[in-house]
Amino acid sequence: MEINEYHIEHMEAFRIIGELSDVSGIISSESLDGLVDGYIDFRNAVDRFLAGYFGDVCTERCFRNNLSACCSREGIIAFFADVAINVMQSPQSEIDAVMAALARPNHGSKCVYLGENGCLWRVQPIVCRMFLCDSAKDAVFSKDKTAEKIWSELKIRERFYKWPDHPTLFDAVESAYIKNGFDSSLMYFHKSPGLVMVKRRAGLES
Numbered sequence: 001m002e003i004n005e006y007h008i009e010h011m012e013a014f015r016i017i018g019e020l021s022d023v024s025g026i027i028s029s030e031s032l033d034g035l036v037d038g039y040i041d042f043r044n045a046v047d048r049f050l051a052g053y054f055g056d057v058c059t060e061r062c063f064r065n066n067l068s069a070c071c072s073r074e075g076i077i078a079f080f081a082d083v084a085i086n087v088m089q090s091p092q093s094e095i096d097a098v099m100a101a102l103a104r105p106n107h108g109s110k111c112v113y114l115g116e117n118g119c120l121w122r123v124q125p126i127v128c129r130m131f132l133c134d135s136a137k138d139a140v141f142s143k144d145k146t147a148e149k150i151w152s153e154l155k156i157r158e159r160f161y162k163w164p165d166h167p168t169l170f171d172a173v174e175s176a177y178i179k180n181g182f183d184s185s186l187m188y189f190h191k192s193p194g195l196v197m198v199k200r201r202a203g204l205e206s
């Protein structure tokens with residue numbers, strides 16, 4: 001069995017960012033370092049929140065009882081900027097592990113990146129990290145309104161970095177690579193009709 005298009009597209013994005021380009025140089029050339037730092041602060045805040053409020057719920061419901069609907073096979077969109085930021089933050093050994101997983105056909109029902117010790121990404125795709133199932137949200141938010149408020153604030157911060165009705169980090173990372181002659185099918189902020197429409201409506205060039 002050959003690897004499929006999903007694996008090939010992701011491998012190519014990791015190869016562009018990891019092997020063919022100087023990711024820090026390209027990010028710096030567009031003065032995006034400060035935004036990346038702010039994004040990492042945001043992601044750390046998300047990690048603290050999830051560990052503090054959802055660690056027990058997710059462990060009990062999904063992992064111990066095998067109910068997990070998360071991390072299903074090819075169930076997520078990874079943006080090009082997700083890959084770039086993950087490569088920036090990861091040691092080469094972790095990127096090698098990601099590439100090795102992508103080089104193998106996935107016969108299972110779970111995400112190709114799900115290893116024995118969890119996700120192989122150090123900075124997981126934003127879509128994954130900002131997903132909470134209804135059952136987990138009900139369990140926590142029905143008892144703790146402070147947690148619900150913090151989650152709402154984190155969702156607003158997520159939009160700042162990625163929803164393109166204003167200039168965003170995720171769009172700018174793609175633009176920086178395009179300017180340097182690279183192309184990837186994961187550049188959804190330039191290729192997805194829906195996201196391009198949001199940008200056009202906001203008066204932003206696509």
Ligand code: SF4
Binds near residue numbers: 129
């Ligand atoms: S990338 Fe990681 S967090 Fe996202 S679905 Fe795959 S294993 Fe799960």
